[in-house]
Amino acid sequence: MQKISPLRAGLDAFNRFKAQRLQKSNEAKAENTNSTNPFGISFKGNVLQMDVFDSSTKKSSAANPIQEGLDKVNKFVASARVATMNKFESIKQNAISFGSKLKENVVNTYNKLATTEVNFDFLRNTPSRLQKRPVSELEEMFKAELGNMEV
């Protein structure tokens, strides 16, 4: 039976950790090679891969590494172009909705102002102003107000 010293146990744990880290980094590399859309363009909820930007009239030139590199650059350029177009489209839509909302608010305010009557009766009918009027006039107003209350 092997005797496990604290030093050996620590070494074993370190080796296990090293192996796990290596495995993780390999997995991450594999994922990175699959993620071919650096601009994150999505269509109907699905992230588009760079392969969609492949030309349909692509010739089989897989053997040529220079051609392969050029193809990759083309894919990047196409992806960036579509992303920019998407961005502009969303800005345009936002601007249109903002404009229509603004217009609606202005129209509502105008309609409200057109139907609002500015009434300064509350200033005219203060006790200090009323007491300067003749009693006969106040009597008529008193009767009219009582009539309004009874209706």
Add this chain to the structure above:
Amino acid sequence: MVSKKLNNIIEALSKHTDVDSVRVLNEIGTNSHIDEVRELASKALVKKNIKESLEVVIKNKGKGINDLSARVAMSAINELLALKDKTTATVVLDETINSETEKEVQDTARSVKALMSFSA
């Protein structure tokens, strides 16, 4: 609920210098079937603090301190007690007590006079 405008009219009549305002408050205000209007008119007449207006609320049966509504009567009495210068009110109360009016009116005037002497 009395409108703000009506409230202002009654207040204006209470502050009006023309004695005819007493007639308006008496004829329209204290004869109203609405308790709140009678209450405001009675208070306005007391606030005027002149003999003509105080006679309306003290000497008449069913008006001012003799109103059938306890709320209206109490408001008028409170207003009388709140007067700074009670001389005219005391004179009118004495006249009512010593006059040959109804006993009920005399009793009310006597009670109010007693209250006044306590609050003075």
